[in-house]
Amino acid sequence: MEIKIKKVLFGEQKFGAKSVGFIELNHAPALNALDTEMLADIEKRLLVWQNDPAIALVVFHSENPKAFCAGGDVKKLVIETREKGLKIAEDFFTQEYFTDCLVHGFKKPILAWLDGITMGGGVGLTQGASHRVVTEKTLLSMPEVFIGLFPDVGATGFLPQLKDGFGYFIGLSGARLSGQLGYETGWQNYFLKSDKKRKVFSDLLRIDWRDSSEENREILNQYLTHMMSLEAETEEKSDGRPRYSEGDQKLLSHWQKISSEFKKALADKNFAGLVECINKTEGVDGRARSILSQALFYEMAQKASGQSWEKVLALEWVASVEMSKSSSFPEGVRAVLLDKDQKPKWPMLTADEALAEARKILSSPVDNLLVRRFEARK
Ligand code: QUE
Numbered sequence: 001m002e003i004k005i006k007k008v009l010f011g012e013q014k015f016g017a018k019s020v021g022f023i024e025l026n027h028a029p030a031l032n033a034l035d036t037e038m039l040a041d042i043e044k045r046l047l048v049w050q051n052d053p054a055i056a057l058v059v060f061h062s063e064n065p066k067a068f069c070a071g072g073d074v075k076k077l078v079i080e081t082r083e084k085g086l087k088i089a090e091d092f093f094t095q096e097y098f099t100d101c102l103v104h105g106f107k108k109p110i111l112a113w114l115d116g117i118t119m120g121g122g123v124g125l126t127q128g129a130s131h132r133v134v135t136e137k138t139l140l141s142m143p144e145v146f147i148g149l150f151p152d153v154g155a156t157g158f159l160p161q162l163k164d165g166f167g168y169f170i171g172l173s174g175a176r177l178s179g180q181l182g183y184e185t186g187w188q189n190y191f192l193k194s195d196k197k198r199k200v201f202s203d204l205l206r207i208d209w210r211d212s213s214e215e216n217r218e219i220l221n222q223y224l225t226h227m228m229s230l231e232a233e234t235e236e237k238s239d240g241r242p243r244y245s246e247g248d249q250k251l252l253s254h255w256q257k258i259s260s261e262f263k264k265a266l267a268d269k270n271f272a273g274l275v276e277c278i279n280k281t282e283g284v285d286g287r288a289r290s291i292l293s294q295a296l297f298y299e300m301a302q303k304a305s306g307q308s309w310e311k312v313l314a315l316e317w318v319a320s321v322e323m324s325k326s327s328s329f330p331e332g333v334r335a336v337l338l339d340k341d342q343k344p345k346w347p348m349l350t351a352d353e354a355l356a357e358a359r360k361i362l363s364s365p366v367d368n369l370l371v372r373r374f375e376a377r378k
Helices: 036-050 074-084 086-103 120-126 155-161 165-173 179-184 194-204 213-236 246-267 271-278 292-306 309-325 326-337 349-361 368-378
Strands: 010-013 019-027 055-062 067-069 112-113 118-119 131-134 137-140
Touching: 010 036, 019 036, 019 086, 019 179, 036 055, 036 086, 055 067, 055 194, 067 112, 067 120, 067 368, 086 120, 086 292, 086 309, 086 368, 112 120, 112 194, 120 131, 120 137, 131 179, 131 213, 137 179, 155 246, 155 292, 155 309, 165 246, 165 271, 165 292, 179 246, 194 213, 194 271, 246 271, 271 292, 271 349, 292 309, 292 349, 309 349, 309 368
Parallel strands: 019 055, 055 112, 067 118, 112 131, 118 137
Antiparallel strands: 010 019
């Protein structure tokens, strides 16, 4: 008998008239990397919970000490696409974008407990959640430039909103941030110690939730803010260990060196200048980055400002499908995650050539079906 382990677990905990819906990622062999089936299961359950008056809020989490979610399961995706054709990749991205879009527009509060590795698709799944908690164990990044995709699943919309162009730096470099830095930059909105999880989750069951989602959102905000202030008090009495991880310190000292040049290139709309700054990151991370991926992110980030999530996600969806049809994404995944030679054979492009190629990709008409299905959800 084959035993199938469920990759996503759903649970409802009831107390009085209200319940909390828990979504637990449970696919340890892939560090909870998401596949089409997991994303479809999450979508289905969110739609049920959105319409169930007993559900006051939804919680995303993982019990895996290493990871909340390492991204999309791109290893499996590329292998299956090789075997069965491009429809596999298209179906994956379509499902991923539907689910992420549902989270962005979800009518009830969602608490995302982002403990451990939280990259790519794991960020995308939860970025639309109203309350996103990072911890001292969180490792945040959008590392798609290393695999010839591009910082997607909403990143072209949310990263440019970080101040001082830091989000552009994160997207173009694929840099890793600790939870502390992810919180301070405004990428995520709450910071608590990892060991508070049990207390927070049990408190959620004791809070007197209301019928109104707006009130519940504010109640959850007040609760988490209170928890943070309690931690700040005990922190002051503690041993004064460094606030930033070693990785953060390296990253920040590098950012200090390049930030004025980087911000100037951003203001001048000088893509080549941005890439030049990123290429000075050898001391931080010397891995090969796809300049086409960087150009796509840059172009879309420029367009995203003031757009709805539906529009931002629909354009990213088009570009993701195009990148899986070309050799860019499959070759990146081959080199970094499958064969692990770390030598992706991407075409050598200048900054201008990469921008021209990106513009060509983005001129494909955005699939109306996708936009319509997004909007039907509202
Ligand atoms: C860039 C990425 C991903 C990555 C590495 C990158 C990504 C992703 C994974 C990953 C990691 C472990 C697994 C797995 C996938 O790695 O998106 O199945 O077991 O999911 O440099 O974008």
